Amino acid sequence: MTGTVATPDSGVLDQRVELDIAGMTCAACASRIEKKLNKMDGVTATVNYATERAVVMGLPRERADEAVATVEKAGYGASPVIAGEETSSSNDRITMLRNRLIVAALLTVPLGDLAIVLALAPQMRFPGWQWLLIGCSLPVVFWCALPFHKAAWRNLRHGSTSMDTLVSLGVLSAFTWSVVSTILGDHAGQGYWVGWGIAPAGADTLYLEVASAVTTFLLGGRYMEARSKRSARGVLEALGRLAPTTVCVLRDGVEQVVPIGSLKVGERFLVRPGERVATDGRVVVGSSAIDASMMTGEPVPQEVGLDDRVLGGTINTTGALIVEAERVGAHTQIAQMAATAEQAQARKARVQTMVDKVVAVFVPAVLVLSVLTLAGWLVAGGGLRAAFSAALSVLIIACPCALGLATPIALMVGVGRGGQLGILIKGPDALEASGRIDTVVLDKTGTLTTGTMTLEHVRVFADAPVSDRAFLTAVASVERHSEHPIAKAIVRGAQEAGVAADASVADVSALPGEGATGRVHLDGSMREVLIGSAALLASRGVDLPPEAAALADEAADQGRTAVFGLIDGTAAGALVVSDAIKDSAAEAVARLKGLGLRTVLLTGDRQRAAEAVGARVGVDEVIAEVLPTDKAATIERLQADGRRVAMVGDGINDAAALATANLGLAVVTGTDVAMKSADIILVRRTLDVVPDAIELARRTLRTIKGNLVWAFAYNVAAIPLAAAGLLNPLIAGFAMSLSSLFVVTNSMRLRRYGTRSA
Secondary structure, X not given: OOOOOOOOOHHHHHOEEEEEEEOOOOHHHHHHHHHHHHOOOOOEEEEEOOOXXXXXXXXXXXXXXXXXXXXXXXXXEEEEOOOOOOOHHHHXXXXXXXXXXXXXXXXXXXXXXXXXHHHHOHHHOOOOHHHHHHHHHHHHHHHHOHHHHHHHHHHHHOOOOOHHHHHHHHHHHHHHHHHHHHHHOOOOOOOOOOOOOOOOOOOOOOOHHHHHHHHHHHHHHHHHHHHHHHHHHHHHHHHHOOOOOEEEEEEOOEEEEEEHHHOOOOOEEEEOOOOEOOOEEEEEEOOEEEEOHHHHOOOOOEEEOOOOEEOOOOEEOOOOEEEEEEEOHHHOHHHHHHHHHHHHHHOOOHHHHHHHHHHHHHHHHHHHHHHHHHHHHHHOOOOHHHHHHHHHHHHHHOOOHHHHHHHHHHHHHHHHHHHHOOEEEOOHHHHHHHOOOOEEEEEHHHHHEEEEEEEEEEEEOOOOOOOHHHXXXXXXXXXXXXXXXXXXXXXXXXXXXXXXXXXXXXXXXXXXXXXXXXXXXXXXEEEEEEEEOHHHHHHOOOOOOHHHHHHHHHHHHOOOEEEEEEEOOEEEEEEEEEEEEOOOHHHHHHHHHHOOOEEEEEOOOOHHHHHHHHHHHOOOEEEOOOOHHHHHHHHHHHHHOOOOEEEEEOOOOOHHHHHHOOEEEEEOOOXXXXXXXXXXXXXXXXXXXXXXXXXHHHHHHHHHHHHXXXXXXXXXXXXXXXXXXXXXXXXXXXXXXHHHHHHHHHHHHHHHOOOOOO
């Protein structure tokens, strides 16, 4: 397997600090903050530009101020994440960008119109027209573009560069060139270069509309980017907002509405119809239907009653419930899901690590290239205006904003959408593995099947010494003292048939792995009862009637299990039990095949029984009679044959196999999410979650690759064009903004996965 995420238990959470970071404007900023934090003793930090968050591991919460101080020393703002205030900083940034964008647009539009008129109609010029244009551009260059200048200055003070360095330098260069040209009178009284179209001869010295328009384009791009990031982050945070903030707890028989943080394990609380369940617990009074669609993606509410478990964050739809809290705070399933999702988007894919390294050297390289472009044009005799225009275009178009966003924004949206569908992707390693697998191994019990044995039918033999009802009473009365799944199925089946397992019993003993024996009071006397397999009875010299052997063979062919009951040494009847196959199993296997994957059923059942189940669900291959301890070795054998294997199991006795597989998917059967040895956690109970998970992971991976291809291709193609003078600065600024917007918009398409429009 490619990696796991630390369990978010109390110890880990106490050593984990999350910070909201303010002032980041590109991936280089995130990289710089990350390096500063990782220099702290015993700290491992990850900074995500897309989410504007830092996750600091190995630092006690009470020392969060040290991490904040480290970030501030790097020139950025930081504050510990507080529940309910996750989007305040992003909202402030969006408002700031919107206000500056409005002012920039209101001034740039008339500035551009006036520039075009004066450039193309020299007769309309008037004394001081240049200074009017400079006055209109002043607020744009020095107030609207202030975020770029502040970031560039911060970088300069720390001896580094970023994308904002390129923007600030480009805008200020265009403005300074224009002012100096005006003061020196280097406009020959002829015209004004408009950046596009053809102006009269000599109209080549002013770039004011370039400075203003580039600022407007980039502010527009940053504003749309910030809004999209907030929307994408909202997908991820929606999971954390499902948990209620208050709970109606029952203390000393009195209902009290208290903050959720004061609820303790063992306390009982009331959940009225329409309310959310406050925390994970067990129903002690009442029955209802629970809607878990917002957390697991299951559309149909599940009926719950006495002793059934419910999850915090789900909605009680019909009857009132009293629930006893079993897990609170960070230990609830919803908290673990949110923590796992947060950790997933905080981790970096290998390709993102490479991108960060590229960005770190890219900006200085662009600065050097801009200078070389200027010098090259001058040496070639291209003229000062052409040289300056080409150098300015290189500065503006080379900003690698799209590169910095390509991976984290897609990962954030993909992980968030998965959380809404009951699919927890633990990190980018799972995405990378999903693109390589060619075989899916499915565990049977608890994965393809419900994991709960049921009594299919009872057959009493013709020579039985007791009646049909007495036989079932005797067997169920002995089995009610056993915890074996088959025993529970027999007792439950008897109750459903209206037969009470209440006969007096004595000398009950279990035969591990074989059956049970005891003495039962029937018809006024104690009768010897033995329940077990045909092999057990044969080992004791008991002859079964011909119909018993046929029944056992028929059950095995259908993937069921037959057990037999003896009364006073005589074969009295047979009971057929089965682990029901999930309704969604066959469809899920068909979808996996549709994805081009080979499907394998892995089970400890006998070969005939396993093949019967395999035929019913449609798998390509059946591997049976495998002990739980040998499952990992089976995965290794498949890998040795050149297979790239995904393992789907229940995450408990399949832990070793899940860890061995190239991609591990654990089907959650309880409330413990994070301790599973898997890359992807499947919370939804229907088996179609398996192909959903693989398809979502693959689609997210394709989106990341598409973003990176676009971003790299854009910069590789655009920089030479700019250096060659084929792109003027205005078009360069507009194209750079569109590049970042394309990456964000392309990633946001993942939000539609799982809908009809996807």
